[in-house]
Amino acid sequence: MRVDDNARPTGQSEAVPDEGGQARKAASRGVVWRSPSALIGGVLVAFMVVLAIAGPLIWGEAAERIDAGAILQGTSAEHPLGTDNLGRDLLARVLVAGRYSLALALAATLIGAVLGTVLGALPSVLPRRGARLVTGLVNALVAFPGLLLAMFTAVIAGLGARGAVLGIGVAIAPGFARLTQTLAASVAGADYVAAARMLGVPRRRILARHILPNIAEPLILTLAQSLGGALLGLAGMSFLGLGVQPPDFDWGRLLFDGFARIYVHPEVALGPAALVALAGIGFNLLGDTLARAAARSSAGRQESARTEPPRAEGEPDPDAVLEVRDLTVSFPGDSTPVRGLSLTMAPGEIVGLVGESGSGKSLTAAAIGGLVPYPGTVTYGRLRLGGADIAGMSGKELGTALAMVFQDPMASLNPALRVGGQLSEVAVVHQGMSRADARRRAVDRLGHVHLPDPAKQAGQHPHELSGGMRQRAVIAMGLMGEPRLIIADEPTTALDVTVQRQILKLLREVVEETGAALLFISHDIAVVGELCDRVVVMYAGRVVEELPADRLAAGAAHPYTRALIASLPDLDTDRSRPLAGIPGTQPAPAQVGVGCAFAARCALATERCRTERPELVVHGPHRRVACWEVTS
Amino acid sequence: MTDPRTDARPPETPPEIPAGAPAARPARTADRTAVRRALRMAVRRIVRFAVSLAVLLTASFAMIHLIPGDPVRASLGPAAPIELVQQRTAALGLDRPLPEQFVTYVGGVLTGDFGTSFLTGEPVSEVIAARLPNTLTLALLATAMALIVAVPLGMWAAVRTENGRNRGTEVTFGTVTGAAVAVPEFLYSIALVAVLAVGLGWFPPAGKDGPLTYVLPVLALSIGSIAMIARITRVETLRELGTDYVRLARAKRLPALRLHLRHVLPNTLTATLTMGGLLLTSLIAGSVLVEYVFAWPGLGQKIVESITQKDYPVAQGVILVYGAIVLVVNLVVDLVLGALDPTSEIKEVAA
Numbered sequence: 016m017r018v019d020d021n022a023r024p025t026g027q028s029e030a031v032p033d034e035g036g037q038a039r040k041a042a043s044r045g046v047v048w049r050s051p052s053a054l055i056g057g058v059l060v061a062f063m064v065v066l067a068i069a070g071p072l073i074w075g076e077a078a079e080r081i082d083a084g085a086i087l088q089g090t091s092a093e094h095p096l097g098t099d100n101l102g103r104d105l106l107a108r109v110l111v112a113g114r115y116s117l118a119l120a121l122a123a124t125l126i127g128a129v130l131g132t133v134l135g136a137l138p139s140v141l142p143r144r145g146a147r148l149v150t151g152l153v154n155a156l157v158a159f160p161g162l163l164l165a166m167f168t169a170v171i172a173g174l175g176a177r178g179a180v181l182g183i184g185v186a187i188a189p190g191f192a193r194l195t196q197t198l199a200a201s202v203a204g205a206d207y208v209a210a211a212r213m214l215g216v217p218r219r220r221i222l223a224r225h226i227l228p229n230i231a232e233p234l235i236l237t238l239a240q241s242l243g244g245a246l247l248g249l250a251g252m253s254f255l256g257l258g259v260q261p262p263d264f265d266w267g268r269l270l271f272d273g274f275a276r277i278y279v280h281p282e283v284a285l286g287p288a289a290l291v292a293l294a295g296i297g298f299n300l301l302g303d304t305l306a307r308a309a310a311r312s313s314a315g316r317q318e319s320a321r322t323e324p325p326r327a328e329g330e331p332d333p334d335a336v337l338e339v340r341d342l343t344v345s346f347p348g349d350s351t352p353v354r355g356l357s358l359t360m361a362p363g364e365i366v367g368l369v370g371e372s373g374s375g376k377s378l379t380a381a382a383i384g385g386l387v388p389y390p391g392t393v394t395y396g397r398l399r400l401g402g403a404d405i406a407g408m409s410g411k412e413l414g415t416a417l418a419m420v421f422q423d424p425m426a427s428l429n430p431a432l433r434v435g436g437q438l439s440e441v442a443v444v445h446q447g448m449s450r451a452d453a454r455r456r457a458v459d460r461l462g463h464v465h466l467p468d469p470a471k472q473a474g475q476h477p478h479e480l481s482g483g484m485r486q487r488a489v490i491a492m493g494l495m496g497e498p499r500l501i502i503a504d505e506p507t508t509a510l511d512v513t514v515q516r517q518i519l520k521l522l523r524e525v526v527e528e529t530g531a532a533l534l535f536i537s538h539d540i541a542v543v544g545e546l547c548d549r550v551v552v553m554y555a556g557r558v559v560e561e562l563p564a565d566r567l568a569a570g571a572a573h574p575y576t577r578a579l580i581a582s583l584p585d586l587d588t589d590r591s592r593p594l595a596g597i598p599g600t601q602p603a604p605a606q607v608g609v610g611c612a613f614a615a616r617c618a619l620a621t622e623r624c625r626t627e628r629p630e631l632v633v634h635g636p637h638r639r640v641a642c643w644e645v646t647s
Numbered sequence: 648m649t650d651p652r653t654d655a656r657p658p659e660t661p662p663e664i665p666a667g668a669p670a671a672r673p674a675r676t677a678d679r680t681a682v683r684r685a686l687r688m689a690v691r692r693i694v695r696f697a698v699s700l701a702v703l704l705t706a707s708f709a710m711i712h713l714i715p716g717d718p719v720r721a722s723l724g725p726a727a728p729i730e731l732v733q734q735r736t737a738a739l740g741l742d743r744p745l746p747e748q749f750v751t752y753v754g755g756v757l758t759g760d761f762g763t764s765f766l767t768g769e770p771v772s773e774v775i776a777a778r779l780p781n782t783l784t785l786a787l788l789a790t791a792m793a794l795i796v797a798v799p800l801g802m803w804a805a806v807r808t809e810n811g812r813n814r815g816t817e818v819t820f821g822t823v824t825g826a827a828v829a830v831p832e833f834l835y836s837i838a839l840v841a842v843l844a845v846g847l848g849w850f851p852p853a854g855k856d857g858p859l860t861y862v863l864p865v866l867a868l869s870i871g872s873i874a875m876i877a878r879i880t881r882v883e884t885l886r887e888l889g890t891d892y893v894r895l896a897r898a899k900r901l902p903a904l905r906l907h908l909r910h911v912l913p914n915t916l917t918a919t920l921t922m923g924g925l926l927l928t929s930l931i932a933g934s935v936l937v938e939y940v941f942a943w944p945g946l947g948q949k950i951v952e953s954i955t956q957k958d959y960p961v962a963q964g965v966i967l968v969y970g971a972i973v974l975v976v977n978l979v980v981d982l983v984l985g986a987l988d989p990t991s992e993i994k995e996v997a998a
């Protein structure tokens with residue numbers, strides 16, 4: 016399992032936000048099928064199928080047996096759901112009607128599917144004009160309530176089962192058409208379709224050979240869901256007297272008859288109603304499950320986290336702004352993206368935390384800010400901010416003492432709220448300022464980060480600001496309180512080069528003015544070397560080297576750090592060409608073995624490196640390194 | 648204007664070391680272009696509306712002519728004398744050439760003349776005028792009810808089940824709402840009548856006569872929608888809770904209530920409003936069956952009656968009105984959304 020730089024385990028952030036599926040880790044098909052809704056849906060649908068097959072065989076005779084002595088009765092021991100106007104047992108009739116109801120629904124669904132698929136696939140093979148016409152028609156029809164379409168069709172086709180089935184088929188068609196259209200459009204744009212077209216394959220053949228097979232699976236899922244819809248729709252039509260006519264009967268027709276007697280014998284109507292409802296629920300839940308199973312093919316396991324007890328050592332450093340000892344972040348599934356990290360920062364110090372994506376640097380920041388997402392567990396020997404234990408700090412203290420800046424300034428600002436409002440919020444909530452005072456301070460802070468017209472920008476929404484201005488606004492937001500520590504997680508990655516420089520300059524200014532410490536997280540060792548006082552290099556969840564930034568170019572000791580620096584372009588390198596990276600990939604957090612995590616990519620690796628892990632040890636003034644070849 | 652980051656999250660994988668120069672981002676469009684774009688979008692939507700309306704009008708005109716056989720004969724029954732059928736046909740203008748009939752029809756509809764009922768001789772426009780308000784009241788009340796109950800419910804479920812917390816709640820919520828969505832309005836209606844009206848006698852079973860008679864129809868219409876909107880709100884809220892600005896708001900240690908009401912709710916509102924609009928149209932359709940069950944004097948009851956009695960002019964007029972309402976609601980939703988959400992138009996262009 017890989018942990019990406021947004022500090023979310025795989026399978027969460029990428030998951031399609033479907034119903035109930037968001038952020039669920041147990042994603043394998045097996046687990047989907049074991050959920051209660053799948054179970055209930057499966058059982059109900061199986062019951063309906065059995066009923067459709069066996070119902071008429073078992074109760075067929077009872078359903079037609081006329082008993083002049085027992086006309087229009089209510090519930091009795093002999094007739095649990097009562098009898099109809101000819102004295103026929105209603106329970107038997109309800110059970111028998113299942114076959115006809117399901118058969119009609121199946122017919123309507125097939126009509127709808129065929130009609131819709133053809134309608135939806137047409138635009139991808141028609142000439143432009145015709146395609147637009149069909150697309151427009153489908154769009155108009157989709158917006159139209161199905162029942163009205165069904166009624167319209169039924170008026171033309173005539174009352175009765177045939178009209179109702181046609182009507183429901185027509186009502187279902189636009190949904191299928193829209194789905195097919197979307198899918199077909201994406202497939203039709205694919206290379207192999209273009210190739211087939213160039214080779215002069217006839218349109219009909221393209222449709223049949225290339226387009227339809229690729230969209231079959233989602234179509235089948237929709238088919239299952241539509242079946243439930245058709246069943247309910249037909250029941251509705253028959254219930255209104257627009258569908259099945261006597262002497263035939265489906266559930267809707269039984270409802271129609273039963274409803275006329277509801278004031279005397281409500282149970283007569285409730286029986287068929289319950290079966291229709293159960294069938295509808297069954298198909299819907301099953302359809303949901305099918306859709307969900309299709310949406311997730313990638314699997315992940317959920318296990319309880321296994322964490323080693325952290326150990327604290329030494330006395331707290333009273334002068335440090337930030338003191339972290341043995342910070343470990345782990346996720347279920349034996350994944351430990353941050354392993355025993357320790358870090359101390361002095362006021363006004365700028366520390367760069369570098370590493371490839373997946374090295375655990377962003378999760379380290381999230382852990383310090385208390386923002387590790389739920390299934391993650393954070394343990395530490397010591398975690399102190401400004402001399403106080405973070406665990407004991409109130410939201411107010413932490414909210415003003417710690418400022419965070421994330422990578423994408425657009426995503427960091429709430430698009431629905433004005434910039435000024437988002438800034439002043441902290442002051443209102445935590446510092447008890449009046450709204451007017453808070454706003455004045457917000458404008459002042461915005462000016463502080465060199466926004467050209469702070470009063471105006473405070474009144475604007477984030478989308479009205481440029482990317483650089485937005486990132487300035489986020490920094491200003493951090494300055495609303497009295498930050499002791501600013502954590503900036505890839506703050507310039509989403510910005511272009513010129514703006515990047517300006518933001519770096521601004522961060523340095525802010526540190527100088529406020530005396531806050533800055534933890535600057537980046538994958539770009541060049542930027543880190545330029546901005547920071549000290550550099551901490553992470554690899555596979557651990558710190559592998561720590562050294563003053565000015566020693567980076569000449570004095571890096573760890574093979575990984577050296578490789579990072581070696582891969583940097585110099586002035587002569589052609590910037591437009593892809594740069595040579597370090598061969599190989601970093602091990603995923605769950606796959607870090609016993610030895611040095613870098614061993615697989617390291618040119619100096621020995622047998623010892625693979626079996627024994629090097630500890631981070633002091634290596635010269637202000638320097639620490641974890642490598643056997645360097646320290647022994 | 649297709650800035651790929653407009654509503655995207657930060658890339659899942661930042662560039663591997665060493666990074667090339669990050670791509671330059673296009674500058675934000677100034678206010679004026681934004682306004683012009685919004686206007687253009689509005690015009691485009693209105694044109695689309697007009698085209699749909701024309702299609703609808705043609706379809707409702709065509710309906711009466713697509714009926715196999717002679718609609719007048721079908722309506723009056725096989726026993727009616729030929730003279731009566733001919734006289735009716737002439738009175739309705741059905742013996743004229745089609746284009747002429749079409750012009751007359753469109754002209755009539757535009758001046759509020761929807762023809763007269765085969766059966767009662769009443770002008771269809773009067774039937775509609777008398778019944779439309781009842782249908783709209785029902786649909787609007789049900790929509791309001793659904794939104795008021797479902798949005799807080801969905802948000803609550805999202806907050807409780809964020810990141811897979813409280814699996815029990817998530818499973819129960821999913822199963823119950825999944826089942827509730829699947830049951831159509833008319834079954835709720837029947838169950839409510841059977842239990843609360845006939846069984847317990849708490850509410851009148853039918854008719855429109857005082858506030859109590861509203862309770863059951865509104866309930867029957869809104870239960871399914873409550874489940875549906877609650878599900879959607881939950882998914883939307885979960886997505887919001889995962890955004891960077893909510894992380895940042897959390898880093899600011901805002902109180903939970905403020906975080907959810909001020910930072911999360913407004914961003915789920917767009918989806919919810921869209922839903923509200925779509926809901927209103929689906930409820931207007933759903934009301935057909937509910938009105939039938941509760942003998943509610945609205946358009947739905949009339950349309951069923953007119954179809955079973957083969958009173959085609961009434962059916963034609965009512966279907967036209969239903970269709971027009973749906974189109975108008977969709978247009979309004981589109982326009983309101985365009986005005987509310989500065990990014991929706993961008994999505995539209997990109998789509």
Ligand code: SF4
Nearest residue numbers: 611614617624642643
């Ligand atoms: S410990 Fe061995 S494998 Fe690891 S970096 Fe040093 S030399 Fe390479």
